[in-house]
Amino acid sequence: MRLYFCSDIHASERCWRKFLAAGTFYKADVIIVGGDITGKFVVPIIRHLRGPATATFQGIERRAETTAEIERLLRQIADAGQYGTVMSEEEYEAHTADAALRDRLFHQLIMARVTDWIEFAEARLRGSGIRCLVSGANDDFFEIDAALAASSVIEDPNGRVIDLGGIEIVGMGYGNPTPWPCPRDISEEELGERIDTAVTGVRRMDRAIFSFHVPPHHSGLDNAPRLDANLRMVMSGAGPEIVPVGSTAVRAAIERYEPMLGLHGHIHESKGVRTIGPTTVANPGSEYGEGILDGLLVDVDVAMGSPKVQLVTG
Amino acid sequence: MSAPVPATKGLFTRASSGLVREVGVGDVVFYGWGQITLGFIIFTIAAWQFYPGASMELATVAVTLGGIALGLVYALMSSVYPRSGGEYVFLSRVLHPAIGFVASVSFAFWETFYTGIVAAFLAIFGFSPLFATLALQTGNSSLADISTWFASPIGIFVTGAITILLAATFVYRGLSRYFTIQRIGMWLVAGSILVTLGVLVVAAAGGLSFKANFDALAGAGSYDKIAAAGAAGNAPFDLGQTVQFMIWPAFSIWFAVASVSLSGEVKNVQRSQLVGILVAMITMGAASIGLMFFSRVVFGSAFLVGAGSLAAGQFPLAAPAYINVFAGIAGGNVLLTILMSVWVIGTIALDVGATMIYATRAMLAWGIDGVAPTKLADVSERYNSPTWAIATSAVVAIACLALYAFTSLVAILSGFMGLAITFVLVSIGGIAFPYVRRGVFESSAVAFRVAGVPVISILGVISLVFTGYVFYRLFLDSAFGSNQPFPIAMTIVVVVAAVAWFYGARWYRSRHGTEFDARFREIPVE
Numbered sequence: 001m002r003l004y005f006c007s008d009i010h011a012s013e014r015c016w017r018k019f020l021a022a023g024t025f026y027k028a029d030v031i032i033v034g035g036d037i038t039g040k041f042v043v044p045i046i047r048h049l050r051g052p053a054t055a056t057f058q059g060i061e062r063r064a065e066t067t068a069e070i071e072r073l074l075r076q077i078a079d080a081g082q083y084g085t086v087m088s089e090e091e092y093e094a095h096t097a098d099a100a101l102r103d104r105l106f107h108q109l110i111m112a113r114v115t116d117w118i119e120f121a122e123a124r125l126r127g128s129g130i131r132c133l134v135s136g137a138n139d140d141f142f143e144i145d146a147a148l149a150a151s152s153v154i155e156d157p158n159g160r161v162i163d164l165g166g167i168e169i170v171g172m173g174y175g176n177p178t179p180w181p182c183p184r185d186i187s188e189e190e191l192g193e194r195i196d197t198a199v200t201g202v203r204r205m206d207r208a209i210f211s212f213h214v215p216p217h218h219s220g221l222d223n224a225p226r227l228d229a230n231l232r233m234v235m236s237g238a239g240p241e242i243v244p245v246g247s248t249a250v251r252a253a254i255e256r257y258e259p260m261l262g263l264h265g266h267i268h269e270s271k272g273v274r275t276i277g278p279t280t281v282a283n284p285g286s287e288y289g290e291g292i293l294d295g296l297l298v299d300v301d302v303a304m305g306s307p308k309v310q311l312v313t314g
Numbered sequence: 315m316s317a318p319v320p321a322t323k324g325l326f327t328r329a330s331s332g333l334v335r336e337v338g339v340g341d342v343v344f345y346g347w348g349q350i351t352l353g354f355i356i357f358t359i360a361a362w363q364f365y366p367g368a369s370m371e372l373a374t375v376a377v378t379l380g381g382i383a384l385g386l387v388y389a390l391m392s393s394v395y396p397r398s399g400g401e402y403v404f405l406s407r408v409l410h411p412a413i414g415f416v417a418s419v420s421f422a423f424w425e426t427f428y429t430g431i432v433a434a435f436l437a438i439f440g441f442s443p444l445f446a447t448l449a450l451q452t453g454n455s456s457l458a459d460i461s462t463w464f465a466s467p468i469g470i471f472v473t474g475a476i477t478i479l480l481a482a483t484f485v486y487r488g489l490s491r492y493f494t495i496q497r498i499g500m501w502l503v504a505g506s507i508l509v510t511l512g513v514l515v516v517a518a519a520g521g522l523s524f525k526a527n528f529d530a531l532a533g534a535g536s537y538d539k540i541a542a543a544g545a546a547g548n549a550p551f552d553l554g555q556t557v558q559f560m561i562w563p564a565f566s567i568w569f570a571v572a573s574v575s576l577s578g579e580v581k582n583v584q585r586s587q588l589v590g591i592l593v594a595m596i597t598m599g600a601a602s603i604g605l606m607f608f609s610r611v612v613f614g615s616a617f618l619v620g621a622g623s624l625a626a627g628q629f630p631l632a633a634p635a636y637i638n639v640f641a642g643i644a645g646g647n648v649l650l651t652i653l654m655s656v657w658v659i660g661t662i663a664l665d666v667g668a669t670m671i672y673a674t675r676a677m678l679a680w681g682i683d684g685v686a687p688t689k690l691a692d693v694s695e696r697y698n699s700p701t702w703a704i705a706t707s708a709v710v711a712i713a714c715l716a717l718y719a720f721t722s723l724v725a726i727l728s729g730f731m732g733l734a735i736t737f738v739l740v741s742i743g744g745i746a747f748p749y750v751r752r753g754v755f756e757s758s759a760v761a762f763r764v765a766g767v768p769v770i771s772i773l774g775v776i777s778l779v780f781t782g783y784v785f786y787r788l789f790l791d792s793a794f795g796s797n798q799p800f801p802i803a804m805t806i807v808v809v810v811a812a813v814a815w816f817y818g819a820r821w822y823r824s825r826h827g828t829e830f831d832a833r834f835r836e837i838p839v840e
Binding site for chain 2: 021040041043103242287292312314
């Protein structure tokens, strides 16, 4: 059996389309996104009374004269995992001044894209024989869970066990606290309890996959800069101080249950494949902003276990 | 998840996180300066005698323009594929994985070779001339002995080995620490260049007399005697010789492109690489032209050619006939001599680290893709740096240093042919990219066109003209010396070994059940 796993695509249209094509491309039986499917930026394309529409995208001011140019810019913005929206100067000023308006705009754009993605997945995957697992994680609003649940081709393993045919996968989108008010941040104790509850239904741990968004603490898959109370990077004389920020509860669960495989994401720049005891753990990393889909190919002999894991860049 | 994303004007954000990248545009400029190694101008000017009528300045202008085209191709490609590992990453995706790997191995091997050779240059072109000039100016024989020791094989090896081990230590301790040192070092280098140019300008205006100072040290009439031997330096301008001379400044200026090896670690990669590579080339190109021009004016064209063409031991001073020695003599002051030596010592020392970083990032990318042992992709948990890649690079560099210090098998410029292969392939990659990866190109931020033709392809054509010509000249130009049997054999061996390694790794990985080719293929979007 072959699985393809990626994570943290953060609304990149290009990455989502690649993900849906990954099953056929890599000849995978199951394709999985391990969470953080929604984006973090809205790029207003401002229509001016005179002159071209303008937008600041990737640090550069873009100008669009025609409808076709605006469409092209919207596509580029979506491919990079951001939400482009056309608005007047007055609307732009109103959104700049009002946090509630911006919040409403985010929810509206996020749900519109998730809905589009699910429709696209239905069209692409129905009847293909490829199973598709998608979870929400720390950066994703809870609203997306209902949308995912309504799909006929997408399965959400969050908090439950899914049988893949001799192999079981259990998901966990909740994570240990981050410095941001993320919707699915919970304490390590609560995370440990949720994991214990979720894995209850696993029949054979030596054939189980833990698809937990947050990587295990101090695994080499969780290195990120230390932040201070003002969310600024703590700098030493040598630059940002790098520390492990993964979950101790996830690590403890892996050490206790010894599953066959742990698939993780969350820390984009900490990609790699490691081992904790008999368990292989991996983080594919993420370069969604450039439309590059970092992933893992996992080949498992269902009878023998012993997964072969390789990093791929698609 | 990682660092907070700052709010940007014209962009709405929500509480969230973003990628951590440590390297800023200033660091890319300084890294480019390190790779360009202005100190190489010493042997560039010394070689001028072989090109009668050549304009060093015009050749450098042309090389800088060609370098800008090459640099733009590199910068645009790395903004589409912003991963550390240099041209390996985009050539393996655009042309063919084997071509990308061969180009990368060739570049990484010769960069590692130059980690060793440039470490040797620190003693030869930096410390030995400094102490020789100070000995002349103070009459202190101990300083002369120190200069002699630095120029000896053991002096070259010890100085080089210490430098390589220090560079490896700093690179291992993480790029941010390395770039702190690089930043300080390069500000000192910039100050030293300004002091040197200032002294040369004052001398050119008649405020200092190089001729009088030289004769005071070497004996009356020495200057005129050397100038008489170098009458060819006054030959009328010759465009053909100028074009042929281009391979010398190209050996420095073009290497600013190597910052693409850090793309995965660069903040705002699109802007930083573009600005960083171009600023590095233009500023160092301008500094080269300034040093060349004022050297000719102050020391005299005939004197430079005469001094460069003297047989070993015939130069009337116990010092090498290098422009840094001449600048010290022109200044006529011990403190100025020390200040003016900083840019030579600084650029050469920092190039040791810069070349090592390039090679280690390439090895890291090979390790991640499984073309090389995955150990090379292991990063230190403490410093986040590729431990095994750094160790491998340091060992190979010290072996090359020993080869250079204790044998006559390798010459200074042996490696340019192997490096030029990669420049040619990148130029071809730039031309081909919009046509063979149409979808990626169209949706990228580099999809600019002029009269319907992709800008990156136009730049690739310009770059190919320059890099192709230089590659061609390397086979013909015996003054340059890379067309000797050993360098040619080494160049071929590296390429053949890389091809064999790539297909061997492919076979090995396939036998162990992994789908090797999948690592390089981009998933089609539609």
